Amino acid sequence: MLKKLLSRTGYELRRSEELYLNSLRQFDYGKIFKQILYFHAQYAKIKNLSGDIVECGVGYSRTFQVLACLLRKEEHPSRVLYGFDSFEGFPEPRAEDASARNPKKGEWKVLTPEELHRILVQLRLGEEFVDARIRIVKGFFEDTLPKANLEKIALLHLDVDLYQSYKTCLECLFPKVVSGGIVLFDEYDTPNWPGAKKAIDEYFQHTSYRPQKDAESGKYFLIKT
Numbered sequence: 001m002l003k004k005l006l007s008r009t010g011y012e013l014r015r016s017e018e019l020y021l022n023s024l025r026q027f028d029y030g031k032i033f034k035q036i037l038y039f040h041a042q043y044a045k046i047k048n049l050s051g052d053i054v055e056c057g058v059g060y061s062r063t064f065q066v067l068a069c070l071l072r073k074e075e076h077p078s079r080v081l082y083g084f085d086s087f088e089g090f091p092e093p094r095a096e097d098a099s100a101r102n103p104k105k106g107e108w109k110v111l112t113p114e115e116l117h118r119i120l121v122q123l124r125l126g127e128e129f130v131d132a133r134i135r136i137v138k139g140f141f142e143d144t145l146p147k148a149n150l151e152k153i154a155l156l157h158l159d160v161d162l163y164q165s166y167k168t169c170l171e172c173l174f175p176k177v178v179s180g181g182i183v184l185f186d187e188y189d190t191p192n193w194p195g196a197k198k199a200i201d202e203y204f205q206h207t208s209y210r211p212q213k214d215a216e217s218g219k220y221f222l223i224k225t
């Protein structure tokens, strides 16, 4: 209603980019720097592998921006970076996700694909590079991942918090990770997100894969053999 009223008077209701940038400024930089170093080190391991980079769970795009910069710097001739997110926030959490954090449907509706595109262009990666080498895929994983046009994945970053989301991502994407490829789990063994560990453990229970802890960042990852 407010939007309609304002538009009648010649005004437009929009999210302020300035406010968004201010919210970014409030982040914990120590944590961010550690994350950048961690991503940089993991990215170095896929230097000689073919395959794309995939992030599920774009959120504010903090980690997606790091991946975009690494891809730009690498100057690999053909790799593509994919970002999958509903851009509508969480789906309904399941019983497996119950914790003191108490996640809710619709949480994390923080960015639109258009805003993300603008942010990437502002990173000075070059608009041509962004359009040619980065794909933003909007929709719930359950709909988008089974029909995603992905063949080989060299690096998979999963930052999806919830039980069913981790399950879907692993079922659809782990088979596409190449030998030597890396899977990064943003949450594993964290009290706020019990569903993440449950889904990851269930998916790998009949295999020899076990997530390893990176000592510096405390994050878990695994390398596909």
Ligand SMILES: C[S@@+](CC[C@H](N)C(=O)[O-])C[C@H]1O[C@@H](n2cnc3c(N)ncnc32)[C@H](O)[C@@H]1O
Residues within 6 Å of the ligand: 056, 057, 058, 059, 060, 061, 062, 063, 064, 084, 085, 086, 087, 088, 089, 090, 091, 107, 108, 109, 139, 140, 141, 142, 159, 160, 161, 162, 164, 165
């Ligand atoms: C913790 S946030 C990601 C944070 C992000 N990596 C960053 O750097 O800001 C989790 C994201 O996963 C997305 N998500 C979780 N489950 C999903 C699903 N089933 N389908 C699509 N998106 C989902 C949410 O919309 C949210 O943006």
